[in-house]
Amino acid sequence: MRNPWVGLRPFTSSESDLFFGRRREAQILGxxxxxxxxxxxxxxSGTGKSSLLNAGLVPAIRHDESQVAVVVGNDQDPMEALRSALAQTGWRVPPELGLAELMNEFWLDQDxxxxVIIDQFEERINAGHQLEDLYAAMTKLSHSRSDAGCVLLSIREDYIGALEPxxxxIPGLMDGSYRVPPLSRVALESAIYGxxxxxxxxVSVSENLVRQSLDDLFQRSNLSQEPGEQRxxxxxxxxxxxxxxxxxxxxGGHELTLERYRKLGGATRILxxxxxxxxxxLEPAQAQMFWAISRYLVLPTGAKTSLTVDDLTQLLQPSDYVKSFTQSGGGRARSWLTHLSPHQTTRLVRQVLQRLTxxxxxLFQRVIRSDREEYELLHDLLGKILLEWRREYxxxxxxxxSRVATDLQESLDRMLHGLTPGEFLSGTTEPSDEALEEFMGSSADYITHFGRELRDGFRGSTTREIDAAVDRAVMFKIVGDTVMSGNMSLRYEMRRRLSEHGASYGLNTLDFIRVALEHPRDDVRRKLQSTAPYLVETPTEYTPRKKSSPLRVAFGVLVGAFAAVASFAAAYAISEGIFxxxxxxxPFLTISILALLYTAVYAGTATDEASARNGAIAVFAPFLRPGRGLARLRRGLMTWPLPALYLTLFCLLGAWLFGLAGWAPTAGFNLAALPGLFGMALLSVWAYEA
Incomplete structure (x- = not known):
């Protein structure tokens, strides 16, 4: 047995037998x-204009042989719809006649x-349709005082001002217009039993259920209703x-009861x-934008407010958007929507509100007050519903x-154990000695390819190919930004390789946002918007899950200190005669202090964390990292004990110059240590960028 209530969609002409409560309105309209x-x-909006036309007026016209109903579809040209409908009556449609002339000719010939019924006329206005020809035909039909027919425009009340042209x-256009009145309680009861x-x-219906459900749904509006009109x-x-x-x-029940209605949560829960x-x-970007603006449209008490699009865009703050990643410091990274230009923000807010009206x-209605185009909740019941939705969303x-961050951390952990790119993405555990080298090359190549796909608009790609491209780009982007946060040398290497490929990590943020918001394919837009937080707002700090123990870190520091002292001792031994x-x-005390100072500077420029094995390699043997040719040579020039020798010789030069001037050589040695340390720090960075 079919459901006698059609839900949110308008009634169709074939469902006129289920359409109750509007008999009087249908007669007046006829x-x-x-x-x-x-x-x-x-x-x-939401009064039921389309249902009144489809299930009330059109069936009545079709039962009247003296009239022909021409229902113009939303994307249909009125002239084409008229010609097609008249041709279906068997009449030979004359060519090259305008709308008014064609209606008049049909009336004279066929009596x-x-x-002509054009429903949802506001959509044609919003879409920017050319309406001059239609307005001219309607004007001619009106001024000719012909009985050939009628052109009916159905439009939302808040768009009446758009009919000003x-x-x-037609100066008296609105004198003969018809405003569909709100449904009375008696009409609603007939829409239940009829x-x-x-x-x-x-199936029977409990009278208590009818009474309670209507009590729940009837509300008084404080702003836009006529006096005494029930919403x-x-x-x-x-x-x-x-x-x-x-x-x-x-x-399998036989009665609709109040008890069951309450178990379902009543009208509030159902709505x-x-x-x-x-x-x-909603698309991900639209949902996130609505979450941001809804705090201004619904007060914490659940009461509604009325605001314009401009009001909302001016009120929006970066803190209003739902946040994405949680950073290591405990704060949240800002939303990717904060990168939108003012024009893009306004456009997205308007899209959201137009969709929700x-x-x-x-869910909302558009209300014209003076010269302000405001938006407000359609029903008072929705206020607390939206507050709860905000919390859940x-x-x-x-x-x-959090789930994505966990998955990415696990992927990074697998890569740190030396997996190939294929093994890294698939999650297998077979190690490879050349994993890092291969992975970085693959990262740059693939993310550059993704940037090209963005520029080309994913033309000809299947949904699965788009998903794969975006997923891998997300992975490579985050790895490129955050990989090995305990190893600066590896981070430099990753960034250098990506930079060489001209990819800027594969993405230009503003171009990416534009494509994510404006791409003509719905599946591409949704995919890019859902991954935008990871491609645009990647956290800059990413702590590896497997940290070195305090004992191993202390051991690494001790190894570094010992190596520093030993290196400078070797330099001292070489230049002992000069001293x-x-x-x-x-001399030995002076050079030991210098050694410890330089170790701190060198370690600070070369590594983020002095873990035992990796920290020692990064600080004292940078040439062991992957690389070829000049890059390996640059890093080799900064391999211990060479840095100690460079700094010692520079300090000795300062002592010699002080001796020539008749000053204390020891003072010259110590003073030269400061610029020497700064210069060696710059050389360290130069070597690690290789």
């Missing part, structure tokens, strides 16, 4: 199209009036009762599930990013 040449039908042509009689259902959304009514019917059918379904259907997702985002000639006092 009388108006029979007597007027141009008619504007308007009402607030039948033509009713037509009003100038469909059940139509389908001859054996009721027919779409919400349909959602609640469709859910009750489906639940009863699943249980919450409905709201979550709409918001979960559409008939398919009626933030938790979901945090869980998702004696220059008469430097306490």
């Amino acid at each position: 009388n108006l199209v029979a007597t007027q040449a141009v008619l504007v039908l308007y009402a607030p 039948r009036r033509t009713i 037509l009003m100038r042509r 469909p059940l009689r139509t389908i001859e259902s054996t 009721f959304e027919p779409g919400y009514f349909q959602i609640v009762w469709q859910r009750l019917w489906d639940d009863n059918a699943q249980r 919450k599930d409905f709201t979550s379904g709409i918001l979960n259907g 559409s008939s398919q997702a009626p 933030e938790e979901v985002i945090v869980q998702q990013t 004696s000639v220059l008469e430097i006092q306490y």
